[in-house]
Amino acid sequence: MGPGRARRARSHYGNRVVSAVLSRMAVHQGPRNLRAVLGHAKAPRRRARPVRGPAQPAPFPTSQARRLLxxxxxxxxxxxxxxxxxxxxRTALQRRLAxxxxxxxxxxxxxxxxxxxVLRTPHEHVMFATLVIESVGLKPQCWWPDLAAHGGEDGGRDAGHGDEDQGEVPALQVGVEEYALRSYLAHEGFAGGSCSENSIFCTLFGLLFFDELFAPSVLGVFETPYQLESLDLGSECFYRSRQAQIERKLAQIESGxxxxxxxxxxxxxxxxxxxxSGIKWGLTWDDLALVAKDYYHNAAGMPDLC
Incomplete structure (x- = not known):
């Protein structure tokens, strides 16, 4: 047997002996003490649980960050x-400033x-209703319970919910907006609401400022006779190009x-x-002036109920 083969045999024999010894130690002393004896890995230490106290303040910004802020x-x-x-x-700048x-x-x-x-915090009105499961092609509906006392059956989409023989009040299936309007009417006596989002304001603007929308004195804003609006309606140039006309119309509106x-x-x-553009011929009339100065900004973001 050569020296190389002898070293391999001793190494193999030694490994078998060490494995047997380690297995016996693992049975009697456990794996944690075994790792500590061998030095292969340190025995894990139990970490103390962090004590949750009050929220710590934000760290003070560094000099460079403070300079940028x-x-x-x-x-x-x-x-x-x-x-x-x-x-x-201005609204975005105020939020950023805060x-x-x-x-x-x-x-x-x-x-x-x-x-x-700063925008004022709106008042919240919480209403509770029974939600009807959404059907194919239909929006979720609500049951309005006071059908006989408020409005009759003309304003809803589907009547007949409720069993009169068992003493139940007939209910009406209505949309969320209609339910809110009926709730305001029943509890606060308010009957002036309308489910139209911004259609009323846009219609009033189109009727009141029809002459300014299609003013022939402003050049380059109508390329074809089939346009619904002037090309500068969504820009600040709309007011600047017609400032004198718009101010006269606003004064006329303010006079009643x-x-x-x-x-x-x-x-x-x-x-x-x-x-x-903007006119819905089935809506009512009222006063509007700010839309003339910035049509898209003042016509966007209106609530469902006005």
Whole structure:
């Protein structure tokens, strides 16, 4: 047997012996003590559970981060103090300013707050109804229980829910918006609501500012005779190009002479239902002036119920 083969034999024999010894130690002492004896791995230590206390304040920003936050703080203030800043941008700047001031951990006396920009917290009205399972092709509906006392069967979609022989009040299947309107009528006596989102405001704007929408004095805004609106309606140029006309119309509306304006346009266009951007010919009339200065901004984001 050569020296190489002898070393391999001893190594094999030694490994078998060590394995047997380790197996016996593992039976008597357990794996944790075995790892500690061999030194292959340290015995794991039990970590102490962290004690949950009050929430720790945010770490103080570093010098570089604080310098950038101060620059953002100054930029927000300049934008809010600039009268040319768009109303929607002012709201976003106020929210950003509040976040930056919290990150800078400024004391209360040094914080800036532009109250005319901050949106008021709306009042919440919670209503409870029985939701009807959604059917194929239909939106989820609700059961209105006071059918006989409020409104009759004309305003709903499907009557007949409830067994009169068992003393149950007939109910009406209505949509969520209609349910809210009926609830306001029943509990607060308010009957002036309408489920139209922003259609009323857009229609009123189209009727009141029909002459300004299709003013021939503004060049380059109508390329074809089939346009529903002028090309500059969604930009600030709409008001600037017609500022004198719009201000005269606003003064006329403020004086109370706005019914005649809408009646004139309604008589001329309702019969043929001329396609005009925003106008829904089945809606009622009312006053609107701010839409003329920024059509898309003031016509967006309206609630379902007005």
């Amino acid at each position: 101060k620059a953002a703080h100054a930029t927000c203030i300049r934008g809010l103090e600039d009268p040319r800043t768009h109303p929607s941008a 976040r930056v001031q919290e990150q800078l951990q400024l004391p209360w006396r040094e914080k800036r707050r532009f109250e005319e920009v 002479d706005f019914i005649s304006i809408m009646e004139r346009v309604d008589r001329a266009e309702r019969e043929e239902k001329t396609l005009i």
